[in-house]
Amino acid sequence: MTQGTGRCRAHTNIALIKYWGKQDEQLFLPMNSSLSLTLNAFYTDTKVTLDQALKQDVFLLNHQKQSAEQTLKISNFLDLFRHKYSISAKICVESINHVPTAAGLASSASAFAALAGAINEAARLNIGLQELSTFARRGSGSATRSIFGGFVEWQKGTCSTDSFAIPLDDAAWDIGMLIVVVNHREKIISSRQGMKRTVETSPFYPAWVKSSEKDLVEMKKAIVTKDFSKIGELAESSALKMHATMLSAQPPFTYFEPDSIRVIQRVQELRKKGLECYLTMDAGPNVKILCRLTDMDKLKQELSTEFSQDQMILSGVGSGIHSLSENEWLL
Ligand code: DP6
Secondary structure, eight states, rough: OOEEEEEEEEEEEEEEEOOOEETTTTTTEEEEEEEEHHHHHHEEEEEEEEEETSSHHHHETTEEEOOHHHHHHHHHHHHHHHHTOOOOEEEEEEEEOOOOTTOOOOOOOHHHHHHHHHHHHHHTTTOOOHHHHHHHHTTTTGGGGSSSSSSSOOOSSSSSTOOOOEEOOOSSSSOOOEEEOOOOOOSSOOOHHHHHHHHHHHHHHHHHHHHHHHHHHHHHHHHHTOOHHHHHHHHHHHHHHHHHHHHSSSSSOOOOOHHHHHHHHHHHHHHTTOEOOOOOEEEOOOOOEOOOOHHHHHHHHHHTTSSGGGGGGEEOOEEEEOOOOOHHHHO
16 A cells, blocks of 8 residues: 555543553553543544655644654554555654643543554555554553543453453443643653653552452443442542552652642542542543533532633543544544
């Protein structure tokens, strides 16, 4: 295949049972299986053009040509497909991140899932979704899960071919997330470096892996029975346990900022008052609150005494990757 174009949209996802630590850094094999909810508020649209006439790969993000370093990351990812499917063409990648202004939530998850989907389409590879998730994984672990919508499990597997995502439930129920943007500055330490340091130095790390396995089993049961309270409790606990491993790493680090703690306290207070909501946090200070869609406006109102309107983003459940027509791409 020397010519061809493909366009794909992927939504980001937020883990409810976190992935934190790799057993193989080259292959992105995780220490534990994880489980996420795909969100509809944030997504990446990517267009891939195979072009025999190009001298080198080109990468445009939000219409800006990216540096050689950024382009190399994309080229390395594209090489996985080029090697396996004997594609010789250089590739132009155009990506648009649809993230509400100032959210600071641009995510490698939607980026690599959309890129995997777009090259699959451009080169007419017909790779099935489960296998495609193993390719997305090699760009960023969390991208494995963004191939599918709703609740998704990333099974850690034993090797590169069986570490993939499976869709569990479309989550078309009364569930969503309210994201409180505390700060959108650069991360103090990337998730990749942070998890490596934690695996290597935290004495709590083995306990984290063990308890994640247990939490995952419980979470899958709670999804089957649509037990919102149990899902929330397990999600909050998984996030807090993950953040505890960072405080116990050497040197220690944390993504918590004073405002993150304020949100955590508010969530716990509101819950006591009967508004059921649960928090989760990733490798940054923003807090994501799991709640019922029908409670979202009330929750936003409660938080608006302390946080501004543009700090709060509401999201429903997102779908899996899908291809875009030329017209949809241009919109
Ligand atoms: C805290 O997927 O960004 O968001 O695999 O090194 O690219 P790499 O890491 P990444 O880590 C995500 C960590 C997390 C938890 C999660 O999404 O499960």
